Amino acid sequence: MSDFRLKVFQSVAKNLSFTKASQELFVSQPAITKHIQELETYYQVRLFERQGSKISLTVAGELLLKHSEKILEDYKRLEYEMHLLHNEYIGELKLGASTTIAQYVLPPLLANFIAKFPKVSLSLLNGNSRGIEAALQEHRIDLGLVEGIFRLPSLKYLPFLQDELVAVVNAHSKFAVQDEITPEELPDIPLVLRERGSGTLDVFERALSQHNMKLSSLHVLMYLGSTESIKLFLEHTDCMGIVSIRSVHKELVAGNLRVVEIKGMPMQREFNFVQLQGQEGGLSQVFMRFAGLHSKNL
Template sequence: MADFRLKVFYTVAKRLSFTKAADELFISQPAVTKHIHELEDEYKAKLFERKGNRINLTKAGKLLFNFAEDVFERYDHVAFEINALDKRKEGMLRLGASTTVSQYIVAPLLAKFRNKYADVQLSLITANTTHIEKALIDKDIEIGIIEGYSKNTEISYHPYLKDELVLVCSSKHPLAGRNELSIEELKTTIRFVQREHGSGTLDVIDHALKKVGLNPAELQVEIRLGSTESIKSYLLNAPCMAFISIHAITDELKNGKLKVIDVDGLDIERTFYIITLQGRITGLADLFFHFAQKSIT
């Protein structure tokens, strides 16, 4: 097992906070400080420097951080391979999912995965696509599923599941009786509810609108909300419309609370992607990756 002092250092370096590291490791802040001082005494070098209320890694600290990162990745890989000798799958897998994916796609997938691999512990963070990609790059997670595609060169994007974004309104909306709207009506007649900036869903919508000659800035946006659930709730109580994943409105379409209206000449299709770091995937992440792919075939 790796030196616990190295684990303490690595956690402080990742969070750039002694307090956050202490909370994450379930030890006191003085204990964190003690471990860091012991390492500094051992290497006869300062690992952190203070600038006001913030801390940053020194050159020595950056060198040790890169070493620690490599060490812990190797430990995880060795543990996975040794367990695999006895056909055991265990350990902690940290995942991330963008908001729409997390709410409507990932939960049942994780349940099926846990049913098959009961000894694998799962940790999931949910945020918009931009934040999930950053979490992967920062190595806060090993694998993610997102609804956008920013083509970050540090990330491998693996197509996972097809999706369609449809125009939705309440069944009580004045235009709910219409089966189709024109592109022009989108900017002259409709008040929209949209996701926040940084949302993969919003990026896909904006791209599709531009392809049919509609500047997204021309839409009458009444409000931006941080999740599909909040958008659906808003639609049920306001004469607005929104583009929402078809995966997210199954129940509302069945009970007649929401209505899909086609837009002449506009189809918004996208792909959910599984993301991993370029050239690097841990044993458990690889296990989950193949399980997820098989689950939709």
């Protein structure tokens, strides 16, 4: 039985969709169906229950999914270690990164990594921090990069980069006339913030709590799913956004946005690598070492 057939099964099982598995693996849907049928013939069991357009795992499917995750991980480690014998890095590395990191930090790093290790098949899943942690626990990615402050006990976090959140406004906003405000003034200012589950919102809430303030006491106009959406929203609405300083460098230089300091309310944070506990070595370790060497340029 090939590792690819197991990958097909795992993708169908995770997505509970032949169509999504086809899109994820860049394989035709009939080919996906054929792989599943061959697995069912080999084990002489049904792996999925078909109910109209929906599917669900059978008991046999649940069992195969449990073992396939370990088998595929062992395949990946074997491939890495065999090629390591002659100093050749080859294999598949599935990364996941929270939105700010994926958009404003990783692109140049990924380009350099691909140039250095052209035989590594690299992919990137983008989502908020909670989503990336869930993908890691579900074995949909090998290594995550997140920006939140919460820690899950089943995961291991390692520091990557320092970051800072800032309050920004349109340069022509009525709020742009002030260089500085106090935390107590925040409830009087309409805000646009990142969505629940984002590391950015986690850090902002923590900063508020240090001043005995809650998010519910603020005037939040919108929660949006990306920093780019927040920046576009600020172009058309007289309000304030809370974003990473890394995400607004070009807008600040161009004079389109302005930073308004919130006095006595620093919003420092750390970008972290995140792995499953006990999962070490392999291409994930290679990528982390590479990122560490290039972090000063990010």
